[in-house]
Amino acid sequence: MQEQGTGLRVFKFGGASVKDAAAILNLCAIVKRESERGPLLVVVSAMGKTTNALEESFNALSVPPNGKDWGKYEPKLIKARLFHSAIIREIEAQILPEKTRRLGPAEAIVTYHLENGIPQPLNASQGGYDEGYDRFVSRGERLSAELVQRALLTQFEWEETAHLSAPLVIRTDTTWREANVNWAETERLINKKVPALLAAGARIIVTEGFVGGTDDRRTTTLGREGSDYSAAIFAYCLKAESVTIWKDVPGLLNADPKVFTDTVLYSEISYAETIEMAFYGASVIHPKTVKPLAERRIPLYVKSFLDPAAPGTVIHDCQHPPLAPAFIRKTGQCLISFESKDFAFISEENLGAIFGALAQARLKINLMQNSALSFSVCTDYSERRLGILLELLRGQFRMHYNSDLVLFTIKNYDAGSIEEVITGRKLLLEQRTRGTFQFVCE
Numbered sequence: 001m002q003e004q005g006t007g008l009r010v011f012k013f014g015g016a017s018v019k020d021a022a023a024i025l026n027l028c029a030i031v032k033r034e035s036e037r038g039p040l041l042v043v044v045s046a047m048g049k050t051t052n053a054l055e056e057s058f059n060a061l062s063v064p065p066n067g068k069d070w071g072k073y074e075p076k077l078i079k080a081r082l083f084h085s086a087i088i089r090e091i092e093a094q095i096l097p098e099k100t101r102r103l104g105p106a107e108a109i110v111t112y113h114l115e116n117g118i119p120q121p122l123n124a125s126q127g128g129y130d131e132g133y134d135r136f137v138s139r140g141e142r143l144s145a146e147l148v149q150r151a152l153l154t155q156f157e158w159e160e161t162a163h164l165s166a167p168l169v170i171r172t173d174t175t176w177r178e179a180n181v182n183w184a185e186t187e188r189l190i191n192k193k194v195p196a197l198l199a200a201g202a203r204i205i206v207t208e209g210f211v212g213g214t215d216d217r218r219t220t221t222l223g224r225e226g227s228d229y230s231a232a233i234f235a236y237c238l239k240a241e242s243v244t245i246w247k248d249v250p251g252l253l254n255a256d257p258k259v260f261t262d263t264v265l266y267s268e269i270s271y272a273e274t275i276e277m278a279f280y281g282a283s284v285i286h287p288k289t290v291k292p293l294a295e296r297r298i299p300l301y302v303k304s305f306l307d308p309a310a311p312g313t314v315i316h317d318c319q320h321p322p323l324a325p326a327f328i329r330k331t332g333q334c335l336i337s338f339e340s341k342d343f344a345f346i347s348e349e350n351l352g353a354i355f356g357a358l359a360q361a362r363l364k365i366n367l368m369q370n371s372a373l374s375f376s377v378c379t380d381y382s383e384r385r386l387g388i389l390l391e392l393l394r395g396q397f398r399m400h401y402n403s404d405l406v407l408f409t410i411k412n413y414d415a416g417s418i419e420e421v422i423t424g425r426k427l428l429l430e431q432r433t434r435g436t437f438q439f440v441c442e
């Protein structure tokens, strides 16, 4: 049974769907067509590769040991500014001048976010790397949302659209870069703001993905690729009719088409299967996205913005026959092994210390394995976080690590599918359960 909701649908457009003027105009056309069926809340990511650029620029000023590298910081920011300015100029050429005249130059929005508004990176004594990162990198999304609202003037009157500032309604704690949502407060705020905007005549509400804010108005982010999760948060709170993630692939596939040929599209898939795939690293959906939707039985569509009429995938409550094996490849992995210094067995106390240190260094375990004298974990590689871990455990364990590795997962495997991926690879660790085969390799 579908819960009674607001009838609102949530659309999420990722970086690729706003990567240039043509892509944004395509987004506007999709939104226009779909708005015939009712109001939409549109969640957008930063444009193209902006988040990576901002991240690199931030690191140029924040990451020791090289100190502040202004020579790298400034050109990157200037490039990001020119990139956004060129896009909005191209779009504005398509908007009747009388529509924009009252609004002031779009250029000012770009300057505000990427020049005046962009805070200098914080150093450790000013609140730390992670907090500074959130303040800085979130500008990509905030700029994108304002420019997309502006671009919608190609299809709508200004009064028909509204911008909702996500940091004001998505309330989080201060777990910088991976903030946890305060659901009760977020639900209250969203249900105060969104109906008010609709009542004032907005048919399209544009907001930024990826970002939230604390009670004292500091900006947080929800984790890389977190805009999908933002869409789910809004949908949950609004009891939305559905969420659609618009992508450059036809839907949820059994493998990344950039890596594998002969991919299969899942036309229908359950929430549980999707959560597992996202957990293993399928990059199509952010892992936290599905749970809030499953809780309120809100269907999630994955569709192609290049072929909006095609059905894509629907993720909902359903029974389906066994699925084709899914191949999930997670790069940038690091395999760390711990040995006790005195040839003692790895005890529960040792494991407790290792898990505690991993949590403190904020390294997530993607796979682990225990043997008599050593314990191994596979995590996402982060030089900084690994440094913290090694420092914490140096006294207790002998540690080795290899980076630049790949974690492969085959879900719903069969003999043929395993053969297909392991041939010719050097496996450093492997593990098999009834439904899943995983290995780490170079």
Ligand code: ASP
Residues within 6 Å of the ligand: 014, 015, 045, 046, 051, 052, 140, 209, 210, 223, 224, 225, 226, 227, 228
């Ligand atoms: N722009 C952010 C990122 O690239 C969030 C997102 O795209 O979902 O990580």
Ligand code: MG
Residues within 6 Å of the ligand: 014, 015, 045, 046, 048, 051, 225
């Ligand atoms: Mg992005």
